[in-house]
Amino acid sequence: MPDTDHPPNGTEPASTRPRPSRRARLRLIGVIAALAVVALIAVLLTVSGNPNQASGNADAAPQVTPTQTTPATPLGKAPAVTYYKQTPPPAGSPLEKVEPLELTVKNEPVGTTLNKGTVGISLEATDLADPTLSSANASMVTLLKDSDDTVLRFGGNAVDRRFFWTSSGEALPSDYKGDKAHPAKVVTPQDLERVATLLDATNAKVSLTVDLGHYNPARAADMIKHASRIFGKRLLSFTVGNEPNGFAYTKLRPASYGIEEYAVELKAYAEAIHAAAPGVVISGPGVYDQKWWKPFIDADLPQKKVLSFHNYPLFSCKDSKSNAFPTIPNLLGAATHQRAEDYQKHALDAAKSAGLETWLAETGMSACPGSNQTTKTHSTALWAADYALNAARLGITRLGFHSSMLTCKGGPPMSVICSGGAYLKPNGEMAPRANYFGMAMVADLEPGKFLGLDSKGGGLSNSYALQNKDGSTTVVIVNKNDPEKAAQTQVTLELPGPALTGTMTQLSGPSYAAEDGTVIDGAKSDPTPLGGRATVEGFKYGSQTQTFKLTAGTVTVLNFKH
Numbered sequence: 001m002p003d004t005d006h007p008p009n010g011t012e013p014a015s016t017r018p019r020p021s022r023r024a025r026l027r028l029i030g031v032i033a034a035l036a037v038v039a040l041i042a043v044l045l046t047v048s049g050n051p052n053q054a055s056g057n058a059d060a061a062p063q064v065t066p067t068q069t070t071p072a073t074p075l076g077k078a079p080a081v082t083y084y085k086q087t088p089p090p091a092g093s094p095l096e097k098v099e100p101l102e103l104t105v106k107n108e109p110v111g112t113t114l115n116k117g118t119v120g121i122s123l124e125a126t127d128l129a130d131p132t133l134s135s136a137n138a139s140m141v142t143l144l145k146d147s148d149d150t151v152l153r154f155g156g157n158a159v160d161r162r163f164f165w166t167s168s169g170e171a172l173p174s175d176y177k178g179d180k181a182h183p184a185k186v187v188t189p190q191d192l193e194r195v196a197t198l199l200d201a202t203n204a205k206v207s208l209t210v211d212l213g214h215y216n217p218a219r220a221a222d223m224i225k226h227a228s229r230i231f232g233k234r235l236l237s238f239t240v241g242n243e244p245n246g247f248a249y250t251k252l253r254p255a256s257y258g259i260e261e262y263a264v265e266l267k268a269y270a271e272a273i274h275a276a277a278p279g280v281v282i283s284g285p286g287v288y289d290q291k292w293w294k295p296f297i298d299a300d301l302p303q304k305k306v307l308s309f310h311n312y313p314l315f316s317c318k319d320s321k322s323n324a325f326p327t328i329p330n331l332l333g334a335a336t337h338q339r340a341e342d343y344q345k346h347a348l349d350a351a352k353s354a355g356l357e358t359w360l361a362e363t364g365m366s367a368c369p370g371s372n373q374t375t376k377t378h379s380t381a382l383w384a385a386d387y388a389l390n391a392a393r394l395g396i397t398r399l400g401f402h403s404s405m406l407t408c409k410g411g412p413p414m415s416v417i418c419s420g421g422a423y424l425k426p427n428g429e430m431a432p433r434a435n436y437f438g439m440a441m442v443a444d445l446e447p448g449k450f451l452g453l454d455s456k457g458g459g460l461s462n463s464y465a466l467q468n469k470d471g472s473t474t475v476v477i478v479n480k481n482d483p484e485k486a487a488q489t490q491v492t493l494e495l496p497g498p499a500l501t502g503t504m505t506q507l508s509g510p511s512y513a514a515e516d517g518t519v520i521d522g523a524k525s526d527p528t529p530l531g532g533r534a535t536v537e538g539f540k541y542g543s544q545t546q547t548f549k550l551t552a553g554t555v556t557v558l559n560f561k562h
């Protein structure tokens with residue numbers, strides 16, 4: 001801008017401008033000549049330093065200096081879009097204000113990935129005998145298809161107590177005991193063949209647990225041999241026993257049974273199974289006690305590839321004052337989130353030092369039996385999505401939410417799926433519970449690399465970012481603020497680059513305690529396919545900074561293409 005003491009060129013009358021002196025004109029000519037010489041030298045140096053340019057090579061790439069910039073392609077007019085209509089806060093709610101959420105997605109992968117099949121379902125081993133697990137059951141096929149390339153893990157307490165494998169038509173031994181709700185069952189190769197039809201129909205995979213409670217390595221080897229033949233590449237792994245760290249406590253073994261005895265039995269099983277089915281991976285130890293990880297890691301097992309463990313963050317069943325007691329505030333609170341993360345990090349560190357993959361083979365909200373404040377509620381959907389995403393971000397590659405094939409009425413309330421019908425009379429019509437929908441939000445995500453994410457504010461919320469294979473950015477915001485009381489959260493999101501599209505899908509519910517009230521995009525189904533999703537309200541075409549509001553008690557998946 002011109003100096004304010006002198007008018008700009010062309011504004012002063014010519015008659016008032018003094019003529020430069022002859023000496024000044026000579027100085028000006030000298031300056032111009034010197035500049036011309038400098039310019040000529042620069043041109044000669046540039047040509048001599050670029051052989052392609054000197055020889056007149058038309059294919060040579062243009063030389064761009066560090067300060068040179070390429071003009072951005074004009075974006076043009078923003079395309080017409082349909083905006084997503086969120087469920088608003090309930091009428092008459094107090095609308096407690098929530099601190100604005102500020103997110104900055106870094107273009108820096110943290111070193112972990114989210115893959116299809118990360119989130120799966122854990123079932124009791126006796127469920128292998130359930131005819132519901134078949135491609136002929138449309139409701140089961142739908143649930144597994146909606147959860148996208150899932151893994152069915154079979155184990156649980158049943159495997160070492162009331163599960164009997166035979167390939168030769170043997171009857172159930174008299175010492176295998178169950179009860180009315182949990183009977184002992186025989187499982188045969190025909191059962192595996194039926195389950196295989198379900199896996200084929202849904203592109204699912206399977207992980208098995210063999211009975212260690214009744215010591216018999218040869219019988220376990222026979223089971224895995226048949227499983228390998230029937231399931232083929234869909235068989236991911238086998239585990240020897242379910243939670244053997246508790247065998248002495250549950251009297252499956254003498255009170256003296258411990259790590260040393262387990263290590264001897266584990267090796268015998270692993271060697272027998274390797275001889276019968278050498279290509280099948282062993283995962284283990286499948287325990288909830290950290291002290292038992294090292295014996296598995298140190299064991300000389302030919303097919304050892306995976307460290308698997310179990311974790312239920314709300315483990316305090318009697319001390320109501322503990323933050324691990326199963327209440328909704330504890331389930332959604334920061335202490336539970338951090339406690340789970342710390343425990344998972346210990347498992348990841350142990351596995352990494354041994355070059356093993358890490359699976360959280362069996363998990364759920366609470367280790368306490370029966371119903372409690374958390375079970376069957378919308379709060380479990382919020383927790384499941386956050387828990388699964390955080391575990392995957394840390395580096396855990398597979399999770400199994402423990403479940404049951406029993407009836408919704410009277411069956412295990414923590415299960416992500418359940419059957420219709422009267423208590424103990426399941427009709428095979430499988431239905432999802434609230435925590436299934438939280439799991440489905442994660443299962444539906446496109447594979448991608450987790451990105452660094454700076455977060456500030458937002459009240460009770462956690463956020464995650466992924467870089468997808470197509471270059472788009474996915475951001476997941478788990479807004480755990482109270483849907484009955486909290487106002488919408490104002491979000492400012494800084495993306496790695498300008499966004500040309502911004503779509504969303506959202507899980508929501510009317511209250512923390514609502515049972516059977518969780519929906520995705522307004523329906524009890526999986527998320528709307530990515531190509532058909534509506535645009536986040538407030539989306540700014542071509543902007544790197546996006547601002548919008550999110551309703552409380554939601555899990556929102558945002559996808560931005562650049």
